[in-house]
Amino acid sequence: MVKLMVYATILTLKSWENKIENGGGSADIKVDDDMRSLSADIISRACFGSSYSKGEDIFSKLRTLQKTMSKVGIGIPGLRYLPIKINREIWKLEKEIHSMILEVVSERVKGPYEKDLLQMILEGAQNYVDDSKSKMLSQDKFIVDNCKNIYFAGHETTAITASWSLMLLAANPDWQARVRAEVLQICKDGALPDADMLRNMKTLTMVIQETLRLYPPAVFVVREALEDIKFKEIVIPKGMNIQIPIPMLQQNTELWGPDAHEFNPERFGKGILGACKFPQAYIPFGAGSRTCVGQNFAMIELKVILSLILSKFCFSLSPAYHHSPAHRLVLEPGNGVRLIVTRL
Numbered sequence: 060m061v062k063l064m065v066y067a068t069i070l071t072l073k074s075w076e077n078k079i080e081n082g083g084g085s086a087d088i089k090v091d092d093d094m095r096s097l098s099a100d101i102i103s104r105a106c107f108g109s110s111y112s113k114g115e116d117i118f119s120k121l122r123t124l125q126k127t128m129s130k131v132g133i134g135i136p137g138l139r140y141l142p143i144k145i146n147r148e149i150w151k152l153e154k155e156i157h158s159m160i161l162e163v164v165s166e167r168v169k170g171p172y173e174k175d176l177l178q179m180i181l182e183g184a185q186n187y188v189d190d191s192k193s194k195m196l197s198q199d200k201f202i203v204d205n206c207k208n209i210y211f212a213g214h215e216t217t218a219i220t221a222s223w224s225l226m227l228l229a230a231n232p233d234w235q236a237r238v239r240a241e242v243l244q245i246c247k248d249g250a251l252p253d254a255d256m257l258r259n260m261k262t263l264t265m266v267i268q269e270t271l272r273l274y275p276p277a278v279f280v281v282r283e284a285l286e287d288i289k290f291k292e293i294v295i296p297k298g299m300n301i302q303i304p305i306p307m308l309q310q311n312t313e314l315w316g317p318d319a320h321e322f323n324p325e326r327f328g329k330g331i332l333g334a335c336k337f338p339q340a341y342i343p344f345g346a347g348s349r350t351c352v353g354q355n356f357a358m359i360e361l362k363v364i365l366s367l368i369l370s371k372f373c374f375s376l377s378p379a380y381h382h383s384p385a386h387r388l389v390l391e392p393g394n395g396v397r398l399i400v401t402r403l
């Protein structure tokens with residue numbers, strides 16, 4: 060998995076090298092779209108293995124689906140069932156995605172065994188029992204839904220965290236230099252990072268943890284009360300949805316200290332337990348039995364991307380960067396992250 064992440068990242072960074080060369084030694088790069096397509100490429104390779112080019116087509120349709128769905132007005136009950144133009148577009152895309160995924164699956168069943176996420180989903184589908192009438196139909200739905208889940212849950216969140224991390228490292232050159240020194244010391248003589256090297260990148264881990272504390276891509280953890288609950292003096296009735304605001308917990312000065320709003324990765328020097336009075340207040344990947352299943356994958360991917368960037372480039376914030384975090388399904392840089400990038 061690490062190898063495929065390294066390979067995909069190097070391909071993306073080649074385009075940065077070209078931009079710098081064409082710009083006479085430096086380039087003003089808006090990193091967000093690159094991080095998004097890199098993350099989609101990685102998840103596509105990880106999910107679909109050798110059929111990844113088909114996976115890319117599927118994911119590109121899923122992105123169109125996501126964009127189309129975000130245009131639908133919310134709050135009008137029943138609107139999504141009406142055969143209006145936008146709904147017809149959504150249904151058509153859903154149908155196409157469904158058959159494309161099942162096409163890859165049917166080729167996979169005939170072909171050689173591969174150890175990728177799709178294989179794990181297929182094995183999961185074998186054991187999936189549901190009480191709907193057609194077991195085959197529900198297994199297909201299980202496969203399609205899980206592929207969609209991985210894409211929606213895993214690609215945007217990681218890409219945005221990479222962009223925020225780059226922004227924070229650009230704004231804090233001392234930390235940029237410190238993490239780069241660590242990376243260069245671990246990846247000696249231009250060696251590409253492997254799993255062991257990534258594990259040893261403690262300072263980089265601290266920087267990513269601090270980025271996820273200040274800019275958690277998922278803003279809420281949502282739960283439904285399955286029964287009446289009494290929480291101190293508050294009664295939460297069965298069926299009520301509860302939204303737990305992650306940034307409020309993660310930037311509370313009583314829990315994190317007076318510098319709670321500042322970028323200080325040092326606070327994670329002794330791990331999450333050492334950083335905060337209550338570790339439950341650090342939940343960028345959620346909490347409990349529904350916690351993010353992709354958190355290790357995401358941390359490895361972020362370390363690969365950031366360590367390779369740091370080992371090749373120096374960067375500072377572009378004068379065109381305008382800080383405006385925006386909550387649009389995820390917490391993202393409202394106007395993107397623009398960096399002035401030079402070769403190391």
Ligand code: HEM
Pocket residue numbers: 208209212213214216217220275276277279280281342343344345346347348349350351352353354356357
């Ligand atoms: C920095 C990157 C990521 C962040 C911040 C993040 C955050 C989250 C959060 C907050 C949840 C909800 C957890 C809860 O309700 O307690 C979640 C769920 C989930 N995430 Fe992630 N995630 C990231 C990357 C990924 C990746 C890379 C994948 C897949 C490879 C992934 C797959 C999932 C799935 C499938 C769920 C649903 C789990 C369930 O409902 O049982 N995530 N994620």
